Amino acid sequence: MTLALFDSHMHTPLCGHASGTPTEYAQAALDAGLSGVCFTDHIPMPAWYDAPWRMRLDQLQAYVESVLVAREAFTGRLEVRLGLEADYHPGTERFVEGVLEAHTWDYVIGSVHYIGAWGFDNPEFVAEYDARDLGSLYRHYYALMEGAARTGLFDALGHLDLPKKFGHRDPDGYAALHALDVVAERGLSLDFNTAGWRKPVREAYPAPDLTRAAADRGIGFVLGSDAHLPQEVGYHFTEALKQIHDVGGRVVNYAGRVRHG
Numbered sequence: 001m002t003l004a005l006f007d008s009h010m011h012t013p014l015c016g017h018a019s020g021t022p023t024e025y026a027q028a029a030l031d032a033g034l035s036g037v038c039f040t041d042h043i044p045m046p047a048w049y050d051a052p053w054r055m056r057l058d059q060l061q062a063y064v065e066s067v068l069v070a071r072e073a074f075t076g077r078l079e080v081r082l083g084l085e086a087d088y089h090p091g092t093e094r095f096v097e098g099v100l101e102a103h104t105w106d107y108v109i110g111s112v113h114y115i116g117a118w119g120f121d122n123p124e125f126v127a128e129y130d131a132r133d134l135g136s137l138y139r140h141y142y143a144l145m146e147g148a149a150r151t152g153l154f155d156a157l158g159h160l161d162l163p164k165k166f167g168h169r170d171p172d173g174y175a176a177l178h179a180l181d182v183v184a185e186r187g188l189s190l191d192f193n194t195a196g197w198r199k200p201v202r203e204a205y206p207a208p209d210l211t212r213a214a215a216d217r218g219i220g221f222v223l224g225s226d227a228h229l230p231q232e233v234g235y236h237f238t239e240a241l242k243q244i245h246d247v248g249g250r251v252v253n254y255a256g257r258v259r260h261g
Ligand SMILES: [Zn+2]
Pocket: 011, 015, 017, 042, 228
């Protein structure tokens, strides 16, 4: 592996669906030969939104402290950064903005996990894909991604082509390219998310053709395993680097919300 690689997408038990302490994730990163990590646990949201899948607002301080404990423990061996995976859901922007102002973050991902009221990446609700027109589903989804890019709240968009998770692929692709135009225009990066290789689609987010389209637009890629277990840290990063380098793409990371690389 090349030097100075960061895994910038990983969770902690505070979200209720991950296990392992931040220190254990950091140790896994060190063992994998990485230079650093950035924790990006699911952001607190208003109490009525998706509560079982994230920390509460009153747990935010405990999250920050747990990451700082890991930072302290790995000083001089591994850089430990503090970030968030924020949700973009129209109507919640001001709440999100407040959370982002409450601390100094290194990196904030903007992700879309809902199309309307449907949590489309939840395996429990996968049957809903059969009731939808895939073309219009993807147009709706990428319009939300464009909205996320335009808020100015985020450094990168999370798992670009997430609705393919269970194998329902985008039948056309134009909406994705349009979203990439907005990402480039707004100077955002993309979360190059290797979790897709662990899902039924067996492909990273973004797909190879979208990786090329992003690289052609000068968009940088932030490597992330989306680890919910320590052993997932750095997952398939060699393959990720190959996919990015094959299309002349560049890997970047963030500290203090400033892009490096
Ligand atoms: Zn999660």
